[in-house]
Amino acid sequence: EVQLVESGGGLVKTGGSLRLSCAASGFTFNNAWMNWVRQAPGKGLEWVGRVKNIAPGGPTDYAAPVKGRFTISRDDSTTTLYLQMNSLKTEDTAVYYCASDLAKYGSGEFDYWGQGTLVTVSS
Amino acid sequence: QSALTQPASVSGSPGQSIAISCTGTSSDVGDFRYVSWYQQHPGKAPKLMISDVTYRPSGVSDRFSGSKSGNTASLTISGLQAEDEADYYCSSYTASTVVFGGGTKLTVL
Numbered sequence: 001e002v003q004l005v006e007s008g009g010g011l012v013k014t015g016g017s018l019r020l021s022c023a024a025s026g027f028t029f030n031n032a033w034m035n036w037v038r039q040a041p042g043k044g045l046e047w048v049g050r051v052k053n054i055a056p057g058g059p060t061d062y063a064a065p066v067k068g069r070f071t072i073s074r075d076d077s078t079t080t081l082y083l084q085m086n087s088l089k090t091e092d093t094a095v096y097y098c099a100s101d102l103a104k105y106g107s108g109e110f111d112y113w114g115q116g117t118l119v120t121v122s123s
Numbered sequence: 124q125s126a127l128t129q130p131a132s133v134s135g136s137p138g139q140s141i142a143i144s145c146t147g148t149s150s151d152v153g154d155f156r157y158v159s160w161y162q163q164h165p166g167k168a169p170k171l172m173i174s175d176v177t178y179r180p181s182g183v184s185d186r187f188s189g190s191k192s193g194n195t196a197s198l199t200i201s202g203l204q205a206e207d208e209a210d211y212y213c214s215s216y217t218a219s220t221v222v223f224g225g226g227t228k229l230t231v232l
Binding site: 035037044045046047050061063097103104107108109110111113114115116 | 126157159161163168169170171174175180210212214215216219220221222223224225226
């Protein structure tokens with residue numbers, strides 16, 4: 001059974017940093033493109049970025065609002081995805097989901113999602 | 124990359140059919156076949172309902188169907204049921220990103 005379990009969310013001050021983790025199991029992690037998607041309270045889904053399946057680490061793509069502040073990485077040995085968030089702003093407050101397009105790598109059609117972890121950025 | 128455009132809300136009575144539109148551009152919806160739809164109930168993670176414009180993943184009811192014409196994709200739900208009440212999001216692959224629609228709240232009257 002595919003499982004994606006996020007952790008690391010919490011309350012942080014503006015300008016601060018936080019690292020989220022996503023523990024993956026039930027599939028061949030090193031083949032998968034892994035993504036982060038967020039959802040601000042009461043708002044819609046927003047794609048954050050992804051890391052491709054090319055070792056080591058894999059090339060990354062980011063959405064414009066987080067480029068230069070967020071870094072996505074992966075550890076294939078522990079099947080864990082990371083999201084390092086720096087220079088946090090109040091508008092980064094959201095539930096952060098780990099998601100993957102296992103049926104078609106790189107398609108952006110996310111057939112598996114974690115349960116999400118809440119990040120709250122306050123001033 | 125701008126979000127795809129969806130109506131904020133739609134409604135229908137049990138047994139009826141409804142359609143939700145998703146309008147993008149020739150750089151996303153109009154140019155790629157990777158257009159998908161998600162259902163999200165309150166407090167839950169999104170669930171993939173349609174991929175590749177028209178494909179239904181295993182386990183998704185055949186009451187859900189997708190289509191696309193030009194830069195606009197559509198999700199149709201037939202035989203509305205109370206459990207269909209949820210938020211629905213479209214998304215599209217682009218050259219190097221993924222873009223979502225703003226979401227549509229479906230109310231089953």
